[in-house]
Amino acid sequence: MEILELYIQTLLDTVSIFLISIKFSDKKIRTNKHNLLWIFLFHLTTFITRLDFAGNNLKTYIDISFIGYDILPVRSIIGVVLLVLFLLIINSIFFRLNNKETIFSVIVTFIILIVIRVTILALLNIFNLNTLSIYSYLYRMLTLIGSLIIYFILPLDVLKYHIKEKDIFTKVLFIYSFLILLFLIGYSNFDINLLLKNPVTLLIIFLSIILINLWVMYVTRENIKQEKRVEVAEQYLPIINELVVDIKGKQHEYNNKLLGILSIIETSNDLEILKSKVRKYTNSSKIENNIMGILNLEDKILSGFLYYKVKNANFNGIELNAIVKGHMHNSKLEDYEIIEILGILIDNAIEASNPGENIKVIIESIDNILEIQVTNAFKYISNEDFLNMFELNYSTKSQNSNTRGFGLYNVKRIANKYEGKIITKNNNIDGKNYITIGVIIN
Amino acid sequence: MKRLIRLEWQKLKYPVIFATLLTSLVIGILTLTLYKGYKIDVKLEAWEIATEFITFIFPVLVVLPTCWLMYYEKKDNFLIYTVTRANKKEYLLSKWIVISLSSFMIIFISMFIGVIIALYINPEVELIKSSFDSVTGEYIPIEARHIFGNLFINKPLLYGFLLSLWRSALSVIITSMGFVFSLYIDNIFVVLTGPFIYYILENFIFAILKLESYRFVTAFSPDSLSLTGINMFAFIIGPLVAIAFISGIVFYYKNVKKSTIYPN
Numbered sequence: 001m002e003i004l005e006l007y008i009q010t011l012l013d014t015v016s017i018f019l020i021s022i023k024f025s026d027k028k029i030r031t032n033k034h035n036l037l038w039i040f041l042f043h044l045t046t047f048i049t050r051l052d053f054a055g056n057n058l059k060t061y062i063d064i065s066f067i068g069y070d071i072l073p074v075r076s077i078i079g080v081v082l083l084v085l086f087l088l089i090i091n092s093i094f095f096r097l098n099n100k101e102t103i104f105s106v107i108v109t110f111i112i113l114i115v116i117r118v119t120i121l122a123l124l125n126i127f128n129l130n131t132l133s134i135y136s137y138l139y140r141m142l143t144l145i146g147s148l149i150i151y152f153i154l155p156l157d158v159l160k161y162h163i164k165e166k167d168i169f170t171k172v173l174f175i176y177s178f179l180i181l182l183f184l185i186g187y188s189n190f191d192i193n194l195l196l197k198n199p200v201t202l203l204i205i206f207l208s209i210i211l212i213n214l215w216v217m218y219v220t221r222e223n224i225k226q227e228k229r230v231e232v233a234e235q236y237l238p239i240i241n242e243l244v245v246d247i248k249g250k251q252h253e254y255n256n257k258l259l260g261i262l263s264i265i266e267t268s269n270d271l272e273i274l275k276s277k278v279r280k281y282t283n284s285s286k287i288e289n290n291i292m293g294i295l296n297l298e299d300k301i302l303s304g305f306l307y308y309k310v311k312n313a314n315f316n317g318i319e320l321n322a323i324v325k326g327h328m329h330n331s332k333l334e335d336y337e338i339i340e341i342l343g344i345l346i347d348n349a350i351e352a353s354n355p356g357e358n359i360k361v362i363i364e365s366i367d368n369i370l371e372i373q374v375t376n377a378f379k380y381i382s383n384e385d386f387l388n389m390f391e392l393n394y395s396t397k398s399q400n401s402n403t404r405g406f407g408l409y410n411v412k413r414i415a416n417k418y419e420g421k422i423i424t425k426n427n428n429i430d431g432k433n434y435i436t437i438g439v440i441i442n
Numbered sequence: 443m444k445r446l447i448r449l450e451w452q453k454l455k456y457p458v459i460f461a462t463l464l465t466s467l468v469i470g471i472l473t474l475t476l477y478k479g480y481k482i483d484v485k486l487e488a489w490e491i492a493t494e495f496i497t498f499i500f501p502v503l504v505v506l507p508t509c510w511l512m513y514y515e516k517k518d519n520f521l522i523y524t525v526t527r528a529n530k531k532e533y534l535l536s537k538w539i540v541i542s543l544s545s546f547m548i549i550f551i552s553m554f555i556g557v558i559i560a561l562y563i564n565p566e567v568e569l570i571k572s573s574f575d576s577v578t579g580e581y582i583p584i585e586a587r588h589i590f591g592n593l594f595i596n597k598p599l600l601y602g603f604l605l606s607l608w609r610s611a612l613s614v615i616i617t618s619m620g621f622v623f624s625l626y627i628d629n630i631f632v633v634l635t636g637p638f639i640y641y642i643l644e645n646f647i648f649a650i651l652k653l654e655s656y657r658f659v660t661a662f663s664p665d666s667l668s669l670t671g672i673n674m675f676a677f678i679i680g681p682l683v684a685i686a687f688i689s690g691i692v693f694y695y696k697n698v699k700k701s702t703i704y705p706n
Contacts, residue, residue, distance in 0.1 A: 048646075078498075082642070088631045089639070099630055 002064050005136075006050055009066075012140035013073045014043040019147035020112050021087070024105035024160055025095035029151070034094045041090055046073040046083075066136065068190040071117050075190040080182060084110070104163040104171060107178045114181045115206055116146040121192050122199060159217070167220050170213075177209045225334060232336040236304030243295055243307050299328045301335050302342075306361070309346050317355030320346070326365035333370060333441060337414050338363075341372055344407040345437055349376035362438075373423060373438035380433050386424040408437070415439045446528060446536035450511075457507035458544040465503055465552035469496060473559045486598040489560035490665055493553065497663045501620075501638040504545035504613045509620035512537060513633050516624075521704060530704060538621055545617035550610040557602030589664045589672055608677075612662050615684050616641070622688050625703045626695040640687065644680070658684055 018039055022029060029035065050073075052063040068075030074083050084106055092102040120142045124130050132138060162170040184205065188194035195202060261278060268274035294310065297303040306322045313320035328338055342361070349359045353376050360375040381389075390412040415422055420441030427434045469492055477488035496503070515521045524533055588594050593601045619637040627633055641658060648657045654667060658680035664672055695701040 085631070085635045085638070089629070089635060092629050092631050102631065 003062075005066075006047060006064050009069075009136060009140060010046045010050065010073060011043055012137070012144055014039055014046060016140070016143045016147040017042065017073075017087075017109065017113060019144075019151045020109045021091055021105065022095065023151050024101070024108065024163070025091070025097055027095055038090055038094045042086075045086060049074070049079070070121060070136075070139070070192045071114060071185055071190060071195075077182070077186050080110075080186075101163055104174060107174050108159055108163070111174065111177050111181060111209075112150060113143075113147075114185065115210070116150075117143050118192070118195065118202070118206070120146065122196055122202070125192075125196050126199075161224075162217050162220065165224050167224060170217055170220050173213055173216050177213060180205070180209065228336040229334065232339055233301055236301045236308065236339070238304070239308050240295075240300050240304035243304075294322060294324075297324055299324075299335075301339070302328055302363070305339050305342065309342075309350075309361075313346075313350055313353075313359060316350060316353075318350060318353045318357055318359060320350075320359045320361065322361040322363070324363045328363075328365055328370075331365050331368065331370040331441065332418060333414070338370070338372070341411050341414055341439060342374075344411050345372065345374040348407060348437070349374050352376055352378050369440065369442055370420075371423075371438065371440045373436050375427070375434050375436040377432055378435045380426050381424075381435055383424075386437075390422060411439060415441060418442075443532055443536060446532060447539055450536050450540035453511055454508060454540060454544055457510075458548065461503060461507035462548045462551050465496070465548055466555045469493060469552045469556040470559055472496075473556045474564060477560075477564070484595060484598065485564060486557070486560050486594065486602060488564055489556045489602065492556055492560075493663070494666075496552075497659060497666070499638075500549065500609075500613060500662070501616045501641045502635070504548055504617050505620035505637050506634055507548070508541040508544050508617055509624045509633055510630070512621065512624035513628075513630050516628070516703075519705075525704060534625075534703065538618065541617050541621050542614045545613045546610040549613040550606050553606035553609055554603060557599065557606065561598055561602070609662055612658070612681060615681055615688075619684065619688050619691075622691050626691070626699075626701050640684070644683065656680055656683075 018035075019029070022035070027035075050064060050069070052065065072080065072083070074080055087106045087109070088102055091097060091106060092099070095102075095105075097105060117139070120139050121130075124135065124139055124142075129135065129138065184195065184202075260281060264277045264281060265274065268277060294303050294306045297306070302324065306324075310320045310322070328335065331338065333341075342363070346359070346361060353359055357377050360373075362371070362373045362375075364371045390408045412422060414420075418441045420439050423436065423438040423440055425436045427436065472492035472495065473489050476491050480487070480491055482488060482491075515524075590601060593604075616637045619640065620633060623633045623636045627636070645657050645659050648654060654660065655672060655676045656679035660667055660672070661677050661680040664676060667676075
């Protein structure tokens, strides 16, 4: 009976921690091998560590203690350290997070778990429900419900954003919050009754931790956005300056070009040969309409970016035509987000295209609706394949690399952030299939 | 080869020196303070009490400062860069030599500092006879209940020196395990904590199987069990099982998974 009780309690704890942990991994709750193995291993570990094998050479007794496990599945600081290490290993293996994300997702998981659990325990104590026979199941079930709310409803994107970005201040704050909570629990010897002796102090500490973390995240988020705007400007504005210098150089040769045309006229006797020579000469001297179109864009960062991509495509023998209508500033996306979407779509199109082929980029920002579409020649793609392309770690390119499969996923993430939609279609033009991938954001 | 060893030491010296200083400081402080809450028969027992905590975490102490390097050299593709500059076997061997000597140094220096503090720095304390036979009520001398009792009582400095040497040798095995993990596994958490997890699991499994005498921790800290539970095999089995485990890992990755240390 005690074994069954322990089994259920540790299972409830396991699922609660799983739900919070998986929230940071951008993975979905599916009954796949990885998720089931995670739950199995964590459950097995927390179950076995609660068993105390005692006895002598003749017989072994299994003793189970239920005291001190109300807040966490362990009841000592060493236990917490071991649990953290174990979570680091299984999260890094099964959720495939990078090292930084793994560490901070585990820290934040513990912070959220402790806050939810202690709050629930405090409420149950206030309403004198701690005397119920189902008390130990009740608070675990409520924690599970809390974890489900965290997973499905609470927007943890803000936390994930700060974990991914170079935001040292917030990360230090997460560590301090974790250590403070751990100190509180350790000081009370993992005894919830001791912890709740001063409920007002406890409430003040918890609220302070939550509010300070939220405020710091809000402030640093604005700083990060500003840094990204500057980064994108620094990267692409010098390129447009180069283009302007390039164009000015061509204009400087204007007189020389006129003299060149004059000399062709003077030296040609036949009208047809004259026409052909002048046509050839002017074509080689003409500034491409495409480049002029890019130079004339009002958004200089977009201008620099597109010029860079046109040159990149030309280097691969591919022609890239960009049509831009409207002003990007009307859109609610940040410049760096537009650049990120375009960068991913255009890079994918260049990789998929062969020399001699053509890529078309349409960027329209009219009446606050931003539409970005990139079209290139490619084999027919079914709707199911289109959907899969936007999933994390899916790639049609090398299967051996762990760095693939993030591009279109990031496009989808940005589109979802602004409640936008993904555009995908196949077009048959002159017997050849073209695919279009893009986003539309209101 | 000498140059390679010097090069590897340059890469690891700061973390190793830091780990040595930190461990020495911790053992020193614990040796100076913890024994006051215990009844001790001889001065060196203060050192034994202090090193109980270190016995639990020593795999982390020796693996963390040494085994991270190989992981990052593989991750940053620095390892491929070395192919044209150094013989592969010599390069890996030099790494193992430096890592092993580093872990040896961390444990030996910190342990021996604890011995010195316990014997010569700790203030004189009242040595209380603490063990009595439950039937006859007679005092059980420490020589009769402590491993290498005569040496422990009559030549405590030599006892401390030899045990520190032995523990350092065992730390080389644990560090080698971490090194092997770093050669084949691309997960930094598994590399750095794997040997510690092995240490805990091995302890747990042997305890369930009632083979406490043959745990690695018993070999590391033979005073953790009563004299009746200790024999010569207690010093050998635990380390041998660890070496067999390391060999198993190498065999698995080399012959079953066909992994290579250097990318193809």
